[in-house]
Amino acid sequence: SYVLTQPPSVSVAPGQTARITCGGNNIGSKSVHWYQQKPGQAPVLVVYDDSDRPSGIPERFSGSNSGNTATLTISRVEAGDEADYYCQVWDSSSVVVFGGGTKLTVL
Amino acid sequence: QVQLVESGGGVVQPGGSLRLSCAASGFTFSSYGMHWVRQAPGKGLEWVAFIRYDGSNKYYADSVKGRFTISRDNSKNTLYLQMNSLRAEDTAVYYCAKDPESQWLGPPGWFDPWGQGTLVTVSS
Numbered sequence: 096s097y098v099l100t101q102p103p104s105v106s107v108a109p110g111q112t113a114r115i116t117c118g119g120n121n122i123g124s125k126s127v128h129w130y131q132q133k134p135g136q137a138p139v140l141v142v143y144d145d146s147d148r149p150s151g152i153p154e155r156f157s158g159s160n161s162g163n164t165a166t167l168t169i170s171r172v173e174a175g176d177e178a179d180y181y182c183q184v185w186d187s188s189s190v191v192v193f194g195g196g197t198k199l200t201v202l
Numbered sequence: 203q204v205q206l207v208e209s210g211g212g213v214v215q216p217g218g219s220l221r222l223s224c225a226a227s228g229f230t231f232s233s234y235g236m237h238w239v240r241q242a243p244g245k246g247l248e249w250v251a252f253i254r255y256d257g258s259n260k261y262y263a264d265s266v267k268g269r270f271t272i273s274r275d276n277s278k279n280t281l282y283l284q285m286n287s288l289r290a291e292d293t294a295v296y297y298c299a300k301d302p303e304s305q306w307l308g309p310p311g312w313f314d315p316w317g318q319g320t321l322v323t324v325s326s
Binding site: 096126128130132137138139140143144149179181183185187190191192193194195196 | 237239246247248249252261263264297302309310311312313314315316317318319
């Protein structure tokens with residue numbers, strides 16, 4: 096089955112750039128989607144198809160995907176960005192796969 | 203606006219059954235595939251099941267295959283998850299979520315939006 100690997104935690108100071116990675120075998124050949132989940136709330140889509148943003152998501156959120164790593168980049172990080180972030184792909188063997196999640200801490 | 207509201211969660215004994223519902227509004231429910239995703243307390247997201255817009259195909263995670271059944275009633279704009287032979291490890295918040303493409307027979311896409319979730323606790 097297909098496995099997505101995320102770092103358990105990432106810390107960044109306000110105003111800096113956070114980069115959250117999602118590793119998988121040849122993930123660059125798949126479409127990667129990213130979700131933000133704040134405590135006690137349902138997940139919210141922040142990036143789809145590697146780098147597209149849904150309406151209402153700030154331009155500070157962007158994504159890229161190449162080789163064995165996809166990356167969610169959050170520019171000019173704000174306190175309100177503190178949350179768990181999950182990557183997700185479709186794989187023919189596992190259907191839908193989520194990464195283990197990354198806790199973003201704003202220092 | 204698009205809204206998904208889950209219900210049916212509760213406390214059930216190991217080996218028991220429960221049926222979850224997800225009431226959809228704000229979009230043409232009969233045109234979109236739908237998913238169930240769960241999250242155990244303090245853990246990450248786990249995809250559970252997917253059903254195509256017309257119910258023609260259903261897919262399950264290995265962890266629930268043979269025990270859970272996803273279904274839909276397009277006349278009632280409602281998605282269901284029948285859960286049988288429940289185990290302690292099925293304890294989680296269960297979310298329903300909408301697939302993005304209308305009348306799509308290709309691979310599942312992203313999940314947007316999600317419902318607020320319903321808690322299932324399997325305990326004696």
